[in-house]
Amino acid sequence: MNELRTSLSRVRFLGSAREGANRFIAQRLSAIALVPLLLWFVASIIFFIVKADHASLVAWIRLYWNTELLILLIIILFYHTHSGLQEILEDYVHNEIIKAIAMVSMKFFVIAITVASVLAVLRIALGA
Numbered sequence: 001m002n003e004l005r006t007s008l009s010r011v012r013f014l015g016s017a018r019e020g021a022n023r024f025i026a027q028r029l030s031a032i033a034l035v036p037l038l039l040w041f042v043a044s045i046i047f048f049i050v051k052a053d054h055a056s057l058v059a060w061i062r063l064y065w066n067t068e069l070l071i072l073l074i075i076i077l078f079y080h081t082h083s084g085l086q087e088i089l090e091d092y093v094h095n096e097i098i099k100a101i102a103m104v105s106m107k108f109f110v111i112a113i114t115v116a117s118v119l120a121v122l123r124i125a126l127g128a
Contacts, residue, residue, distance in 0.1 A: 023083065030080040037073040058124055067125040071118055078114040082107065 044066070049057060060066055085106050093099040122128075 023087075027080065027083045027087070030076055030083065033076050034073075034080060037069065037076065040069060041073055061121065061124045062127070067121060070121045074114060074117045074121065078110050078117070082110045085110070 044060075048060060052060065061070065086103065089099055089102050089106065093102055
């Protein structure tokens with residue numbers, strides 16, 4: 001059946017897995033979302049956090065918008081990191097067993113760091 005298909009019809013579905021373009025677009029969108037968030041974070045560090053003591057930093061994190069933006073930054077940053085690492089592992093690790101172990105380890109590691117970071121921000125924001 002495949003020999004009857006034209007070259008164009010074989011490539012229309014974005015490759016063998018049919019998900020290549022979706023992941024490419026998601027990675028680019030996360031990169032675009034990170035630009036304003038990182039600009040806000042760097043500006044905050046330059047203009048406020050560098051001069052702040054511990055109490056001022058805690059008060060800054062407890063501000064509603066800062067808490068929300070920090071959590072959003074953490075989630076999008078680690079999603080983007082996960083996406084990039086997954087792409088690297090898929091492209092450059094050729095042993096399937098090592099690739100599977102590395103992918104699972106990377107996923108657990110990124111999830112653990114994301115959860116720990118969000119919980120740290122929430123703990124400060126909620127005063128726990």
